[in-house]
Amino acid sequence: MEPGYDLPAMIGMTEADVQTPALILDLDALEANIARMAAEARAMGVALRPHAKMHKSADIALMQIAAGAVGVCCQKVSEAEALVRAGVGDVLISNELRDGVKLARLARLAGRAQVAVCVDDAGGVAELAAAVAEAGTGVRVLVEVDVGAARCGVAPGAAAVPLAQAILAAPGLTFGGLQAYHGGAQHLRTEAERAGAIADVVGKVRQTLAALEAAGIAVPCVTGAGTGSFRHEGASGVYTEMQCGSYAFMDADYGRNLDAGGAWTSPFRNAMFMLAGVMSKTRPGHAVCDAGLKVMSMESGLPVSAREGVEYVGASDEHGTLADPGDVLRPGDRLRLIPGHCDPTVNLHDWYVGIRGGVVECLWPVTARGKHF
Amino acid sequence: MEPGYDLPAMIGMTEADVQTPALILDLDALEANIARMAAEARAMGVALRPHAKMHKSADIALMQIAAGAVGVCCQKVSEAEALVRAGVGDVLISNELRDGVKLARLARLAGRAQVAVCVDDAGGVAELAAAVAEAGTGVRVLVEVDVGAARCGVAPGAAAVPLAQAILAAPGLTFGGLQAYHGGAQHLRTEAERAGAIADVVGKVRQTLAALEAAGIAVPCVTGAGTGSFRHEGASGVYTEMQCGSYAFMDADYGRNLDAGGAWTSPFRNAMFMLAGVMSKTRPGHAVCDAGLKVMSMESGLPVSAREGVEYVGASDEHGTLADPGDVLRPGDRLRLIPGHCDPTVNLHDWYVGIRGGVVECLWPVTARGKHF
Known part of the structure; x- marks a missing residue:
């Protein structure tokens, strides 16, 4: 028996029989990570709205x-x-949407689910209001504030006021509050650096809240935060919702974050791995596996081998070069790798293979793989 | 009218209406590149076997x-x-295949098409022979020689002889010759560096051919070469087949190669672009587009903007940060980007949008997108 041509595994097979390269999930670790972050949010009294851009999976979102x-x-x-x-x-x-087709899709989707979106200029509010009027639906709208990412968003402070007023004035739009996320802060290596960055972020949020309050505008939600810094946002007193995503899987880059006492990432375990197969072993100290750039994003560094004594030292499109100083690998062997960056790695795959106790328990589609629009 | 939910375009629409981010092809440039490389190979008297790992498209392979x-x-x-x-x-x-399921699939595929594969150790020959015997088919087998990539392949010279003998002795296997490809040589920046690297490669091939000749083994094919160096392999007198792939599309990294007299890449034009949409324009000099790491591979550098005066200066998962010193961009504008590396960029997409004269002429599936096994 073998899986069908584009399936990496069958339920009940062992991990050693999974077709490689394949994205595998340690289901025990995934469940523990999900429970842990839910408990952290509850303890801090803030809502949790995990970022599904990371896993793109309806199964995991529903968990x-x-x-x-x-x-x-x-x-x-x-x-x-x-x-x-x-x-x-x-x-x-x-995020902002500035295209008629995308806005029409969003407005229609609001007829099937609770939908919210961000804006960062007056034109965006007007286009969104027109699309919602056309569809006859309602959308919650947040003003994105640039709290340090230097990407989208209005400047902190008074610039949010006219946008909030425009949202409040538009039939079909509800003012949802502030989107305030600083991605770069997640990957600052030391706890002190992250604490400092988020203190700055919180200051910018407070400045914006003060401007809105002065204009008599109530702010129902401040949303942001990520896996690298969430305790700072959660304890800030201004954030009401956290958008952490990576905590469910973790990756090699988050594994390099530190806290004052050691590894910051200790509450969460690596739950996602690339299962690779050894395809060549022609000389001492060296081996080649079948997992390269097309199955793992490398912009945050090479993957880390989970197999003791083996190191992933070079990537090309379809090959990974391994240092194997003990010559423990043989052609056909499987090994687990921890990808450098979880989000764009997931985006390369159609299937998750869920493993528990060494056995395949589930196959989950990567529901939103390739949904780029 | 709008395209269906996962289609980027409809035939006949203008480029400005294509849903972004989308992989677009300049069909005139693509056709010219394909014709030009075919003519180059004919002129040198070598066969051309383009690498479909680059485009993953049956439509383009058949062209x-x-x-x-x-x-x-x-x-x-x-x-x-x-x-x-x-x-x-x-x-x-x-490439080498060292997994029972993959070998069984290969052996079955050989019942539907002419199929060849590489080996680099005796175990690989034995496993392949067993799979082919089980399927009752025939496969052409090449010995891969490590001509400088330090990846897969036997050492140049005598090591190829016992493998060729094993192939010749196995029912169902035909000795197809040598696979001799050095990927790194394609991206050495100067013509002199590439010429030197391929001279070294050719020496290693000659050394291997001499060992096989001394053992009385005829070598029907030596295959390798890529877009950055093909004229050297083609003129070497030892290569009989070229595997160039990137020439059909080109990319920003190949655009940085030089020849003695200027841009080496002059025979080929950029045919593949990422069409991005502007999603945010909140301050002077700055804009944000909707094409980031999940639609373009960045390991060979950031994409290059094809729009005069606009520069792509930073990537995150779903955003591209643009320097727009002339403030020419408006939300909703489209712009073409030249991705850093064509192969892993293509692998992120389901569709090519073929454009001629500013109008969508075809939608082609990325036939082998996500075919990682």
């Missing part, structure tokens, strides 16, 4: 919601459509 | 074959299956 999450975030309207179609009922697109 | 190519290369058996299913009749997997 997170079952554990207490209020919904999920997406980055793209097509991603949101795919998750809603699969049963997710509450989605925030933590 | 290349119609222009004179003897078949195509693939890196994965699932990739080869997808192309054969779509009408490609001759495929070389320029």
